[in-house]
Amino acid sequence: MHLYELPLLFALIGLAFYTVLAGADFGAGWWQLTAGKGPDADSIRDHAHRAMGPVWEANHVWLIFVLTVIWTAYPSAFGSIASTLSIPLFIAAVGIIFRGTAYALRAGASTKRELSAIDTAFALSSILTPFALGAAVGGIASRRVPVGNAAGDQFSSWLNPTSLLIGVLAVATAAYLAAVFLCADAARLGEPALERKFRTRALTAGLVSGAIALAGVAVLRSDAQPLYHRLVEGRGLIGLIASIVAGCATLALVWWKRYEASRYTAAFAVAAIVAGWALAQSPVFLEGLTVRQAAAGRDTLVAVTVAVLAGAAILFPSLALLFRLVLSGGVGRGENEAEQPAHAHPLLTARAPGLLSRLAISASSPSSSPRFPRLFHPTCCPPPSRTPVQRKRTRGELAPSHGFAERWLSAETVRVTPVLCCASSAPRRTAARRSRSSRLSDASP
Numbered sequence: 166m167h168l169y170e171l172p173l174l175f176a177l178i179g180l181a182f183y184t185v186l187a188g189a190d191f192g193a194g195w196w197q198l199t200a201g202k203g204p205d206a207d208s209i210r211d212h213a214h215r216a217m218g219p220v221w222e223a224n225h226v227w228l229i230f231v232l233t234v235i236w237t238a239y240p241s242a243f244g245s246i247a248s249t250l251s252i253p254l255f256i257a258a259v260g261i262i263f264r265g266t267a268y269a270l271r272a273g274a275s276t277k278r279e280l281s282a283i284d285t286a287f288a289l290s291s292i293l294t295p296f297a298l299g300a301a302v303g304g305i306a307s308r309r310v311p312v313g314n315a316a317g318d319q320f321s322s323w324l325n326p327t328s329l330l331i332g333v334l335a336v337a338t339a340a341y342l343a344a345v346f347l348c349a350d351a352a353r354l355g356e357p358a359l360e361r362k363f364r365t366r367a368l369t370a371g372l373v374s375g376a377i378a379l380a381g382v383a384v385l386r387s388d389a390q391p392l393y394h395r396l397v398e399g400r401g402l403i404g405l406i407a408s409i410v411a412g413c414a415t416l417a418l419v420w421w422k423r424y425e426a427s428r429y430t431a432a433f434a435v436a437a438i439v440a441g442w443a444l445a446q447s448p449v450f451l452e453g454l455t456v457r458q459a460a461a462g463r464d465t466l467v468a469v470t471v472a473v474l475a476g477a478a479i480l481f482p483s484l485a486l487l488f489r490l491v492l493s494g495g496v497g498r499g500e501n502e503a504e505q506p507a508h509a510h511p512l513l514t515a516r517a518p519g520l521l522s523r524l525a526i527s528a529s530s531p532s533s534s535p536r537f538p539r540l541f542h543p544t545c546c547p548p549p550s551r552t553p554v555q556r557k558r559t560r561g562e563l564a565p566s567h568g569f570a571e572r573w574l575s576a577e578t579v580r581v582t583p584v585l586c587c588a589s590s591a592p593r594r595t596a597a598r599r600s601r602s603s604r605l606s607d608a609s610p
Contacts, residue, residue, distance in 0.1 A: 168467070169460035172238035173450075175473045176231050177443050181436040183227035185342065188335070188435065190217045190224055192343025194264070194291020195336065196366060197284055205362070210284055212359050213343070214271060216350045223487060225261065226480070238469045241312065242450050242459040246301075249310045249317035253297040260294030263287075292336055299335030303328030306442060307389040308452040326388040330381045337377050338435050341370035345415065345431040349424035353492070364419060367427075371416045378408075378438075395445035404441020408434050 166174070193213040200206035236243045247254065267287035274280040300323040304310050307327040310317050322328075344367035351359035385393040395401050411434035418427035450459045460466060 167457070168463065168470070169457050172234050172460075172466060172469050172473070173456055175470075176234045176238075177439060179227045179230040179234070181439045183224065183231065184335075184338075184439055185432045185435050187224040187227065188295060188339040189342040189346045191291045191295045191336075192339035192341065192370075193217050193347065194288040195340040196343060196347070196363075198288030198292070205358075208359060209362060212351060212356070213347060214268075216347055217268075223484065234469060234473065238461050238466060239450065239456075239459040240461060242454060244314060245312050245316065245451055245454075246305065246310055248313075248315040249319070249322050250301045250304055251315075252319055253301040253304075253323045257294050257297040257301070260290040260297065264290035264294065291339075295335040295339050296332040299332035300324070300328040302335075302442075303331035305451065306331065306392050306446065308391065308449070311452045312454045326384050327392075330377075330384045334374070334377050334381060337370065337374040338438075341367065341374045342431055342435060344370045345419060345424075345427050348419065349428055352422070352424050364422070367419045368416060371412060371419070371431075375409075375412055392442075392445055396441060399445060400447070401441045401445030404437045404439075404444055408437035408441060411437060 193216065197210045197213050200209040232243075235246075264287055267283050267290065271280065271283050271287070274283055303325065304317075304322040304327075307325060309322045309325065309328075344363050348360055348363035348367050351357075351363055382393070382397065385396065392401075396405060411430045415427050415430040415434060418424070418430060448455050448457070450456045461469075
């Protein structure tokens with residue numbers, strides 16, 4: 166491999182990561198749009214929204230990486246692509262902005278109507294963006310982007326059979342990836358209903374995506390013959406076969422409910438499509454421009470290579486840690502623990518003998534008073550039961566040495582806790598009521 170090919174290899178790796186990871190996020194928008202109405206639809210939308218939460222911003226790092234590498238290492242090709250395909254690239258950028266805005270606003274929706282409007286905007290943006298990016302790739306693959314500033318047609322360069330095919334295939338594969346990933350997430354979270362729903366969607370989307378890809382071969386034969394011949398007869402055939410095998414393996418794994426393994430085979434099937442296109446396109450970058458001709462000077466290529474390798478040493482371990490935490494359920498664990506009821510903490514410590522008696526009597530009284538508020542919840546934390554003789558006594562008649570309060574508070578210290586900290590769970594409250602009733606019945610004459 167030559168030095169001028171290294172930055173392009175890095176860009177293709179970044180494009181494969183973006184196609185897989187961001188594609189799964191885009192596909193979640195498709196399932197939100199087609200979820201329908203009712204409680205089941207709300208659960209599907211909420212599950213898709215939660216699943217993409219920890220990683221949706223990190224996925225666009227790959228798009229920025231690809232654009233930066235191509236811009237720096239192949240400036241003439243980047244200028245030609247950005248000018249001729251300015252319309253689909255602008256549409257994709259608007260879709261990314263609207264999608265991110267809708268995602269951020271969803272948490273602040275106060276009514277069901279607002280939530281529905283936000284989800285619709287998010288879903289439409291999630292469909293529009295991959296279609297526009299796929300149409301731009303189709304213009305490059307069909308060699309409709311010549312060298313020069315806006316040298317190609319602004320509309321036919323991306324509104325053609327190949328571009329429409331790749332745009333539709335991008336949306337279909339995004340939905341397929343999202344269904345596989347969301348099915349695995351539902352199984353990991355112990356949601357059998359969601360698992361069944363997304364399992365069906367994954368199998369259906371996989372079959373539809375495969376059918377579109379196979380039908381697209383006929384489209385390429387009539388509209389992009391150079392790409393077709395190199396895809397079915399040249400080096401691109403390797404990627405085509407690998408994608409077919411991985412796609413079939415994914416369907417089998419989903420059918421057998423091996424969801425974790427299906428994540429990787431589904432990702433490999435989509436990445437193989439990118440690899441097959443790159444092998445079929447090589448060594449041509451654009452119409453009339455090879456990769457060697459498009460490359461920048463040696464110093465620039467060396468700088469880009471060093472920068473990418475140095476950045477990869479930081480980026481890949483960080484992303485690996487992020488995805489490991491997401492898949493293991495580590496992300497959000499602190500929030501779940503924060504939602505659990507806190508342990509009771511002492512608010513008051515009393516050591517005076519007289520105060521102890523008054524606090525105990527106040528705690529056991531049927532009603533609270535402004536001077537001695539009720540300190541224990543009547544259901545979950547009932548005061549100790551008293552004998553019939555003790556139940557007949559009033560506060561003034563309680564003997565300091567023979568009352569139940571002094572026997573109950575035999576220790577020197579009593580800790581007073583709030584009602585909310587005492588309450589725990591329904592079984593505990595039920596057991597407390599039964600125990601108290603049993604003690605009272607045993608003590609009654």
